[in-house]
Amino acid sequence: MMDLWHIYTHMFRSRLFEEAVARAWQAGRIMGEMHSSIGEEAIAAATVLQLKEGDAMLLDHRGTAPLVIRGVDMALLYREFLGHPDGLCGGKGGHMHLFSRPHLAASSGIVGATGPLAAGFALAAKRLRPGNVALAYFGDGAMNQGMLLESFNLAAAWKLPVLFICKDSHWAITTETEQVTGGNLIERVRGFGIPAEYAEGWDVERLWPLVQKALVHIRDGKGPFFIHATCVHLEGHFLGDPLIRVFRHPLKEARKLTSPLLAALSLKSSDSVSHRKERLEYLLKTIGKAAKQRREDDKDPVKRLRKKLLAENKNRLKEVEQQIRTEIDHIISQVERYEKEAKR
Amino acid sequence: MMDLWHIYTHMFRSRLFEEAVARAWQAGRIMGEMHSSIGEEAIAAATVLQLKEGDAMLLDHRGTAPLVIRGVDMALLYREFLGHPDGLCGGKGGHMHLFSRPHLAASSGIVGATGPLAAGFALAAKRLRPGNVALAYFGDGAMNQGMLLESFNLAAAWKLPVLFICKDSHWAITTETEQVTGGNLIERVRGFGIPAEYAEGWDVERLWPLVQKALVHIRDGKGPFFIHATCVHLEGHFLGDPLIRVFRHPLKEARKLTSPLLAALSLKSSDSVSHRKERLEYLLKTIGKAAKQRREDDKDPVKRLRKKLLAENKNRLKEVEQQIRTEIDHIISQVERYEKEAKR
Amino acid sequence: MKRMTFAEAIDDALLSAMEEDERIIVLGEDVPMLRARIFARFGKERVLGTPISEAAFLTAGVGAAMAGLIPVVEIMMVDFIAVAADALLNHAAKVEAFSGGNWKVPLVVRTACGGGYGDGGQHEQSLWGWLSHIPGLAVVVPSNPADAGGLMLAALRYGAPVVYMEHKLLSESWLDFLAFAGRDNIHFWLPEEGMKGDVPDVWEPVPIGKARTVKKGTDLSFIAAGADVYRCLEVARQLEKEGVSAEILDLRTISPLDVESIVTSAQKTGRILVVDEDYKRFGLSGEIAAVLHERNVPCAYRRVCTEETIPYAHNLERETLPNCQRILQAARELLENEGPNRHP
Amino acid sequence: MKRMTFAEAIDDALLSAMEEDERIIVLGEDVPMLRARIFARFGKERVLGTPISEAAFLTAGVGAAMAGLIPVVEIMMVDFIAVAADALLNHAAKVEAFSGGNWKVPLVVRTACGGGYGDGGQHEQSLWGWLSHIPGLAVVVPSNPADAGGLMLAALRYGAPVVYMEHKLLSESWLDFLAFAGRDNIHFWLPEEGMKGDVPDVWEPVPIGKARTVKKGTDLSFIAAGADVYRCLEVARQLEKEGVSAEILDLRTISPLDVESIVTSAQKTGRILVVDEDYKRFGLSGEIAAVLHERNVPCAYRRVCTEETIPYAHNLERETLPNCQRILQAARELLENEGPNRHP
Ligand SMILES: Cc1ncc(C[n+]2csc(CCOP(=O)(O)OP(=O)(O)O)c2C)c(N)n1
Ligand SMILES: Cc1ncc(C[n+]2csc(CCOP(=O)(O)OP(=O)(O)O)c2C)c(N)n1
Ligand SMILES: [Mg+2]
């Protein structure tokens, strides 16, 4: 049963948590890259909230939202990001390698690996937990990775209970996936004998019934299903994405980017300047597209659902949100207090 | 222009040569495995004879027929199989690793590798030899290998001049490809945005115009093309294929195969005997199918074309065949004489 | 005590383990036929023939192991593991570490290795040193039926990923499949003493990480694994006639290396000769040198390994692989020139 | 003389080589943006953004190299090379051997390596020892801008496959991309002396296979490459204060190893300390031990390497990678306990 209020709670909680994580990252308290799942909350909620005990989740480099929604302790996640020995994985994994055995949730930072991993979990489910499924999350860029393609075939040939979820952001880092991808993703997957359907991934109301249908199909032993859901990574590829930074801090960042380009433009060489200008324009256009596309509010799944619920019951919404805000604040401040004490 | 007499010359020459090789292998003069392309001659002829200078061929473990038809010196090939320092590759490659740089012909024993290798040759052709193409040969089993699937996408995205040729024998060693393959091969390839068409690979008359059309498409700069052509490996997976041996030498071979099975049947265990019988039957049925399918004369491309030409002009046929026989005998005996002298 | 061939012993131990532990499954290309006896006993629920997509099914094996099964994933030949190396390097070997020790991967990767029968450089590699470089993987290489069965049992109980390598020259069934294929006129060096032997009535695990002294001696220590053990034996017998007493250490496990046994033998004889069919540089022979150095063991050292791509032609192949002549010569050098490291 | 950053130097040398040799192309994920300067100069005909399918485009690089181009194939991080290992192991490294020396593969594989900035165990590996195990591959690891440019030039002219590894801690642009991402509040050890430096006005190749003595000394030799060179420098300065004279050898090329330089230094100081960010076992440190043993060089030996999967948490990461404390401690041990191998 699709309960939008319930769904919103989860999406909003995940969003708030990831925003808190982003602040910690921005404050220099989290090392390295940080790929957030901000913008993917509808996909995460529509899938995770329909899982049963014993279902498995195979997560890519954006595992936070599914884990939060699945009920993994946010304090454990936050501590993991901070590299704390009491984190979800003792600080050994970090945000790209999140593992929670009780939730049958595992991650990989290798693009495309979630497909075959899920096939393995599904194979085990078939023997040990009939009726259970394995979810594989991956992006549009992953759709060209051989082992993922192989896993479509393996799942089809063995009729494995896998739900493949392609979160199509149209981008893989700085590459527009369309420019390096032949054909059409739905057709591609159907070519492996797997039913494949599309839904706008920012619209949880459309996604939910599609996921429901897919899970019925899979739990009935009819083999894998593929869902193609679009989404927008509102924070860009990762926090501090240079393509976004250029627009957010043009003075500071644009020079870094443009000065080598301008240098290239003025290089002595046989190549015509007009040619080179063209290429420069191509790069600038790409950057522009990336930044623009990532600011489209109507494709923010949380804002979108919020609008609807706001119209439905403003007070209830405020209340719900306030409660979650308090919850997240509490978790974050507890971890921080604990951290400080540990340091003393 | 499709000249059946010319085509037959090539197919028959390749067949006779491979039969001579098989005799040498059977006589213990060639080590290791030997995958012959016997049964693939129509596919080889219909493709290779339509190539131009500067076109490249990427060959799998059955490279002999394409190389012979492309005009590689059979003496060099034969010496290579014998492991002679004067062989095509100085005896370093053997039949799975045949390379002829002047012919832009390269092999790989790794299933699926010819696809991406051909993509690379095609990329180079685009820059260095516009209008030239690269051919990738591979089997039905290879259609599940990730790097081949990736190469479909790469070729489509970059519009590379590649002709992908799937020689579908229905078998990969002892596995019926159908049982481990999801969907339909043509649909699968179209899903990558590549035009894909089917022809019976034992019928050179149907194959030829399809290849012609594909090559026009590719040379016109319209990107890759995929041909799905069925074939039968009349010698089985490799010379001495145990599934074939069982039928050819039932007394000697069948016991080897069946005694462990019978042992398994009589093992003490909780598993019911009827269950085990069923599995035994599955295995025996598989063996039977493999052996039977591989004896279908009407799917022998050489016999098939011969029949037609025999009806057309018996004497001419005899003459053509006699000439080729002489040619092959000459090559083989020269190599052998040379070998003997070298040994002294 | 019973007598079994090497290949029988592996399958027998595996079969008996499968009787006892429902979680063990076997998957790989052609396994219904190649493991016909096990298939006949357990059927397609537990013996799964795969498509030719090593990356997907090995990664799926990792997933299945995490999800509660004990998969024995067969990679037909270790050469092909290269298309699935990510499954080992980035997944199997890392999940336990990433998860902070919370999640183990009880996976056995069974694969044939080794050359000498004329299959050429893409099908005869050993690669045990290559795989052992990866922390988190165990690598075992049995040299006789008793160890083969015992190590299989140990691998199944290890609770972490084990690469189980089966030298083709030891395995009657691989030899029949790949080298003889029904012929009896093919001749090459075979480690006959290891191909058949006594095995216990009831399989017991052979501990992983423990070498075995095949022959005691005082003047010189051979360190080897797999088929090389028998090359060393031949040479040792020759040396014996000359009054030299050679010790032979069969590593059995490459990683974790049995440093104590190596050091003890080196301390005793003062001369170490590593015989390693895997590539010479950056591998097993180097690691042995390092542990000797680290432990300040005074000894002279030589190594006889494969130094380059294995050529097809039998005479070149024999020269390239460690052969008895090369081993004997290295042993003589060691004995003549004790080197400045030698204990007084 | 000019000054350049490490990353600028690589691109500058590459760009100047591309001006002179039309056959050089660059391909890899995101290269139009990541190599914006080169893209602006040569456009999409010579700087090709690829789909995320390393196996296909690296194997295609092998094909393109065979077909007349000199491809620089970028594998974003060396960790991901595992999905494309077959292209190196079975193709790039073997074509020349298989073809009897008739066909060369002038391919440069450019890839980022190394850790210390918090990206976790699937994104911070070094793997140079792993790759060097493969006969037929050269592996270079520059440590400063001048070598970085010169080795790129040498790699492009090598006429055989070279893996060119760019340590991320040396590369401002990778650091900006992956670690700082616009932040200035992140702190970790950086090899600052190697990040920027003098480069020649006109690029000259730095010979592959030649180490460089960074600092002369008499008591102890550090052997390292990449960022580790600067860790050794720090420790050497510390030791200097204590009256110990340390020599530092920057290998620059891992394979082929500069055995002469290693032996010469070891003969001089009698103490070798290998500092190797790649995994400890079965790798570079072992190979160095082996050549010392083989050449009967009397010396004491220690190694400080990465022994396990690199953890995410910064304190654990620092402990796991070779750090100055560990190096210093090993150096002290070496100096105290000269070991029985030490020259009198
Ligand atoms: C095998 C492999 N290649 C490259 C990378 C580097 N990488 C990390 S994320 C990414 C882009 C993935 O794009 P997509 O699948 O669309 O996911 P998104 O980031 O858009 O969610 C790449 C190339 C990797 N982690 N693994
Ligand atoms: C990557 C890889 N996996 C497995 C093998 C072993 N192998 C050699 S041929 C073959 C079957 C190939 O089947 P198919 O592609 O249909 O070609 P066919 O032999 O039928 O011509 C297999 C599995 C291999 N050479 N490479
Ligand atoms: Mg994306």
Ligand SMILES: [Mg+2]
């Ligand atoms: Mg086939």
